[in-house]
Amino acid sequence: MTGNGQPLILIADDDPDILALVAFRLERAGYEVVQARNGEEAIQVALARRPDLAVIDVMMPRVDGYEATRQLRQHEETSRMPIILLTARVQEEDIARGFDAGADDYVKKPFSPQELGSRVQAVLGRR
Numbered sequence: 001m002t003g004n005g006q007p008l009i010l011i012a013d014d015d016p017d018i019l020a021l022v023a024f025r026l027e028r029a030g031y032e033v034v035q036a037r038n039g040e041e042a043i044q045v046a047l048a049r050r051p052d053l054a055v056i057d058v059m060m061p062r063v064d065g066y067e068a069t070r071q072l073r074q075h076e077e078t079s080r081m082p083i084i085l086l087t088a089r090v091q092e093e094d095i096a097r098g099f100d101a102g103a104d105d106y107v108k109k110p111f112s113p114q115e116l117g118s119r120v121q122a123v124l125g126r127r
Contacts, residue, residue: 006032007124008049012042012068013057013086018109022055022086025113026120039063043071046078053124055107055116058087058098066101073102082123086111 009031013019016037023033034049036042040062046054054072058065065085072078085098088109098106104123107116 006030007052008032008034009120010034010036010042010046010049010051010054010056012036012039012045012054012060012065014038014060015057018057018086021113022116025117026055029117029121031120039065039068042068046072046081047075050077051081053082053084053120055084055086055120058085058089058094066097069098069101069103082126084116084119084123086116 009026011019011022011033014037019035023035026033034045034051036045038060042056056065056068069083072081072083082104083102084105084107085103086107086109090108095106105119107119
């Protein structure tokens with residue numbers, strides 16, 4: 001939680017349009033948002049800011065979403081942080097790989113911003 005009581009959400013995506021859309025939607029829903037443009041940056045931001053939840057794109061440069069999720073699960077500070085993977089990779093084995101990496105939920109692109117907001121709220125509600 002931030003100082004003003006709002007949950008802090010990390011969004012990681014290498015597509016600036018999707019990053020802006022997700023940030024806008026979540027900020028309008030009352031969340032504070034921090035952004036990262038690749039998996040490596042997402043790990044650094046998560047360890048520094050300790051968000052309440054992360055929305056991470058799977059296909060990113062440097063470190064992909066699967067590996068970022070695995071690494072975040074290995075750090076004590078972020079091991080229990082809920083993670084939602086966001087991706088166009090929708091084959092059954094891709095989804096299984098995301099859950100095996102430690103994801104809490106999986107949202108398929110293209111996605112409805114309203115659905116993503118509902119998923120964020122649901123995952124935070126499970127804590």
